[in-house]
Amino acid sequence: xxSRDTKTVIMDAAQDxxxxxxxxxxxxxxxxDAIGIRKASIHHHFPTKDSLIEAVIQRYAAYFLGLVDGxxxxxxxxxxxxxxxxxxxxxxxxxGKQDKACLFGMLGAELSTLRSPAAAGVRxxxxxxxxxxxxxxxxxxxxxxxxxxxxAKLVAAMIFALLEGGALVARAEGGxxxxxxxxxxxxxxxxx
Amino acid sequence: xxSRDTKTVIMDAAQDxxxxxxxxxxxxxxxxDAIGIRKASIHHHFPTKDSLIEAVIQRYAAYFLGLVDGxxxxxxxxxxxxxxxxxxxxxxxxxGKQDKACLFGMLGAELSTLRSPAAAGVRxxxxxxxxxxxxxxxxxxxxxxxxxxxxAKLVAAMIFALLEGGALVARAEGGxxxxxxxxxxxxxxxxx
DNA sequence: CAGAACCTACCTACTAGTAGGATTAGCACC
DNA sequence: GGTGCTAATCCTACTAGTAGGTAGGTTCTG
Numbered sequence: 001x002x003s004r005d006t007k008t009v010i011m012d013a014a015q016d017x018x019x020x021x022x023x024x025x026x027x028x029x030x031x032x033d034a035i036g037i038r039k040a041s042i043h044h045h046f047p048t049k050d051s052l053i054e055a056v057i058q059r060y061a062a063y064f065l066g067l068v069d070g071x072x073x074x075x076x077x078x079x080x081x082x083x084x085x086x087x088x089x090x091x092x093x094x095x096g097k098q099d100k101a102c103l104f105g106m107l108g109a110e111l112s113t114l115r116s117p118a119a120a121g122v123r124x125x126x127x128x129x130x131x132x133x134x135x136x137x138x139x140x141x142x143x144x145x146x147x148x149x150x151x152a153k154l155v156a157a158m159i160f161a162l163l164e165g166g167a168l169v170a171r172a173e174g175g176x177x178x179x180x181x182x183x184x185x186x187x188x189x190x191x192x
Numbered sequence: 193x194x195s196r197d198t199k200t201v202i203m204d205a206a207q208d209x210x211x212x213x214x215x216x217x218x219x220x221x222x223x224x225d226a227i228g229i230r231k232a233s234i235h236h237h238f239p240t241k242d243s244l245i246e247a248v249i250q251r252y253a254a255y256f257l258g259l260v261d262g263x264x265x266x267x268x269x270x271x272x273x274x275x276x277x278x279x280x281x282x283x284x285x286x287x288g289k290q291d292k293a294c295l296f297g298m299l300g301a302e303l304s305t306l307r308s309p310a311a312a313g314v315r316x317x318x319x320x321x322x323x324x325x326x327x328x329x330x331x332x333x334x335x336x337x338x339x340x341x342x343x344a345k346l347v348a349a350m351i352f353a354l355l356e357g358g359a360l361v362a363r364a365e366g367g368x369x370x371x372x373x374x375x376x377x378x379x380x381x382x383x384x
Numbered sequence: 385c386a387g388a389a390c391c392t393a394c395c396t397a398c399t400a401g402t403a404g405g406a407t408t409a410g411c412a413c414c
Numbered sequence: 415g416g417t418g419c420t421a422a423t424c425c426t427a428c429t430a431g432t433a434g435g436t437a438g439g440t441t442c443t444g
Contacts, residue, residue: 021305025302027434029432039435040392040436040437041391043436047435048434108363109298110301111363111364149381155381157370158374158378161374162350165352165356168357172303172311172315181349182353185343185346186350188341189347189381190381198424230424235402236424241400241401
């Protein structure tokens with residue numbers, strides 16, 4: 001078994017724990033218990049907790065933005081793209097025990113307790129998502145599919161906040177079904 | 193100096209810390225350092241951390257919902273009510289070092305690590321806010337001020353998610369000004 | 385055999401929480 | 415108005431448990 005696999009297994013467990021309860025609630029012992037590898041061995045792959053969080057952040061951002069780019073470059077119409085984008089957040093909430101929010105929603109809450117490289121990663125993720133959303137919205141407005149006043153960038157920030165917040169509050173009640181209903185409602189308003 | 197004051201001082205510091213970094217990042221030592229009262233004395237007023245969190249939750253919910261009811265019962269038109277409501281979230285972000293989000297936004301992220309009474313309090317806060325928002329929206333629609341399709345309850349959930357999420361992500365960049373811009377944009381879309 | 389991977393055993397710092405002793409404040413009683 | 419009791423408040427000093435992290439040895443693998 002090459003090290004890549006173990007590294008992946010560790011990152012998977014860490015990511016899972018962070019998405020459930022946040023980075024502060026995630027410990028090396030928790031990861032160890034989850035995957036049956038001693039605490040010290042995790043330190044061998046990720047010397048510090050910061051390095052582990054950083055690695056999870058990088059991987060998640062690359063993976064998520066890759067999916068988003070796939071949607072953005074597809075032949076779908078803008079409204080369908082937006083639905084697919086929202087679907088990414090809903091899908092996260094469907095996974096496992098249905099109590100996982102977007103990784104960056106969790107880290108956003110803990111922003112002030114994060115080291116600077118991790119905090120910078122969070123900020124960048126927000127910017128990157130809003131930029132891609134803004135492009136989809138512009139496209140939709142040009143094609144006459146969306147009817148909104150104001151800057152597309154601001155609407156993008158609005159939708160992003162809605163999805164991140166929605167994923168967090170929907171865990172309290174209603175789960176992914178509720179998040180889906182909320183996003184559909186938002187699209188209805190946008191298409192108005 | 194009666195005990196009520198010390199209790200309040202402790203709760204103020206605890207609330208501040210939770211709104212900044214979350215309940216998991218808040219420790220009795222942090223509170224002690226912040227207000228210059230020994231750790232053990234805090235235990236005298238709040239035997240366990242859970243009891244302290246619970247007390248902060250109750251107080252915040254009562255205070256916040258009181259403000260919301262004041263807005264709801266005022267003579268303002270529905271759009272102005274909604275602006276005032278959003279203003280509560282913006283005001284939180286203005287306080288202190290401008291890095292405080294809504295208490296329940298933070299606790300929502302940490303929901304799975306909370307004890308059941310606290311978790312129940314979070315759920316109730318969400319329900320209570322959405323119910324009040326729904327009433328404002330219904331009123332606005334009846335008066336022809338808002339034009340949205342679908343259930344008012346869903347739009348309420350949408351706006352609440354937007355504000356909770358917005359408060360969290362705006363801390364990363366832009367602060368209260370950005371949150372204000374986002375909420376104004378949302379109102380523009382609703383009035384559209 | 386070299387190096388990566390993983391282990392046991394440990395360290396220090398910090399966590400929530402406790403025991404028990406000082407200090408203070410209110411209050412009945414003379 | 416003092417005196418003595420009570421209870422609340424706040425303290426120092428401690429506990430057990432857990433956090434992140436390290437030292438150094440063993441096992442596995444190319």
